[in-house]
Amino acid sequence: MTTTEPVRPRGPVRVAAVQAEPKWLDLDAGVAQVVDLIAEAAANGARLVAFSETFVxxxxxxxxxxxxxxxxxxxxxxxxxxxxxxxxxxQRIAAAAGRHGIHVVLGFAEKAGGSLYMSQAFIDDTGAVISVRRKLKPTHVERTVFGEGDGSDVQVHDTRIGRLGALNCWEHFQPLTKYALYSMGEQIHVASWPSFSVYRGAASALGPQVNTAASLVHAVEGQTFVVAPCAVVGQAGQDLWCDTEQKRQLLRQGGGFTRIYGPEGTELAEPLAEDDEGILYADLDFSLIAVAKSAADPVGHYSRPDVFQLLFNARPNRVVVSGERPPVEVTEPSDLVPVGEHPLERV
Incomplete structure (x- = not known):
């Protein structure tokens, strides 16, 4: 089943991107903070509010x-x-989304058995949890804390505000992952980032210039709106993580570089200062997607499938398989989801 037929909501869609310091290592306080921010975004007319990577x-x-x-x-x-x-x-967060009639994409550390994952929850405006996806490959030292996702975590969902997808942080430097999302007709993309606070001035790849560019490229490359929330490290965070002056230099306060981009590269919201907390808002005009795609649609008229094709294994990678049926081995291209087909249709 292909999923490239566009969905166009009536009128503009207001979206919100949160820039805030998390309630570090305090689940109950973090949930209360998320509930309050959901209410604030909805009160300002937003139909989607997005949070940073592992905000809780x-x-x-x-x-x-x-x-x-x-x-x-x-x-x-x-x-x-x-x-x-x-x-x-x-469920408490989902109930708040339903109570205020707003979609939510929440970055959180997910606990499953004895393992942790860098996850994003999709919640609709009725309070239903549509899905939870996991970061496909945690980056560098993140792999000392978190496990990885699988092909079923590459998702775009039909919602009342359009086709909604999301990735975490450096998943935006995985070209094939992004291409799979483009092929599913993504219209609004949530790019969740932590703060750009660590190794400032010493590692450009971890800094704001490179990573805000990744969000911008996703917008232009996929002709999709990009809502890019980014957290802040404040005094509380620095006090928690840094017990020496050297560590305070390695992890500086600030780092909030939340952005919202249009599908042709327009910056749609005035950024906050990097050490300010708040919410960015933008009204999305879906006619811009058609304008952007008329110039370059990488999975349509601007593609060359005779030269390049993506093979995509969308099946969950189960660690335990019942003895009643043998495990599925992906060995032939027919076992893989072709570009343009929603992965969850084949799971």
Whole structure:
């Protein structure tokens, strides 16, 4: 089943991108913060509000600052304050979305058994949890904390505000992942980032210039609106993660570079200062998608399938398979989802 038929909501769609410091390692306080921000965004007319990567219970900055032995002091606390995808904390957030009639894309650390994942929950304006996806490949030292997702986590969903997809952080440097989303007719994309606070001035690849550019490129390359929330490291975060002056230099306060982009590259909201907390808003005019795609549609008239094709295994990677049926092995192209087909249709 192809999913490239466009959905066009009536009138503009107001979206909101949160720039805030998380309630570090405090699940209950973090959920309360999310509920309050949902209410604020809805009161200002937003039909979608998006949150940064692992906003609950905050990004685990210890992994970039010292040895694994030093970081072990945070491991149990972080796991204790991670959410499950079916627990009462996420249900509380979903109920707030339904109460205020707003879609939510929430970045959170997901606890499943003994493992953690960098997840994003899609919640619709009735309060239904549409889906939870996991980051396909945690980046660098993130792999000391988090497991990885699989092909079923590459998702675009039909909603009342259009076709909605999301990725976390450096998933925006995975060209094939992005191309799969483009092929599913993505119209609004949530690009969730942590703060751009670490190694400022020493590692350009981790800084705001490179990573806001990745959000912008996704918008222009896929002709989609990009809502890019980004967290802030404030005094509370620096005090928690930094016990020396050297670490305070490695993880600076600020780092909030939330952006909203149009499908032809327009910046649609005035940015906040990097150390300010608040919400960015933009009204999305879906006619801009048609204008952008008339110039370059990478999965349509601007593609060359005779030269390049994407093979996409969209099946969940199950670690336990019943003995009643053999595990599925993907060996032939026929087992893979062709570009333009929604992965969840084949799971």
């Amino acid at each position: 219970p905050g990004y685990p900055w210890w992994i970039w600052l010292d040895s694994p032995a030093w970081g072990m002091q945070f491991v149990a606390r972080y796991a204790d304050n991670a959410m499950t995808r079916d627990g009462e904390h996420l």
